[in-house]
Amino acid sequence: MTRQETSRSPASPTASAVLVPVFRDDQEELRLVLVARGPAGVHGGQLSLPGGKQEPADSSLLDTALRETEEEIGLARSEVEVLTALEPVDSRTTGFRVHPFLARVRTPERWSLAADEITAVLTPLVRTLADPTARTEAVLSFPNWPEPRRVECIPLDDGHALWGLSLRLLDALLPQLLAGEWTV
DSSP, rough: HHHHHHSOSSSSSSEEEEEEEEEEOOOOOOOOOEEEEEEESSTTOEOOOSSEEETTTTTSSSHHHHHHHHHHHOOOOGGGEEEEEEOEOOOOOOEEEEEEEEEEOOOOSOOOTTTTTTTEEEEBBBBHHGGGGEEEEEEEEEEEEHHHHHHEEEEEEEEEEEEEHHHHHHHHHHHHHHSSSSOO
């Protein structure tokens, strides 16, 4: 392991959960919902899936993912159909164990973004994210990093880049989605 992978990982990871929201657009193209985080917090300025840390009032990790998604982007639980729980993924630097839940969603006419927490919702095509030629390396910099880092990522048209835990989580999932393992 590199210094970066072990620098902030506690002995016991912090439980967190994300929703992996997917939907079909008007042309029947499969799309994924991502959020661009505001500048504050440990993931400030980064692109991710909606979700966060488990709170004491959450009855389960699924409840965490649904609560956080509704708080962050206004996607009501009634518009979410959970398809499956996916294998947890450990962050390499922040000490989180992320429990993802794949869900088919009905997108609202307008997203309701959490002020100061979420700056945008992005809905890239799943086939674009799964295309190996979309991958590149880039030097990224964020407010909470002491220095820029070179990372593997997928640049998106709007200037954001998908990388890190979110990209690792999607690596195994995207081909399964495109192969039709779940009806979306």
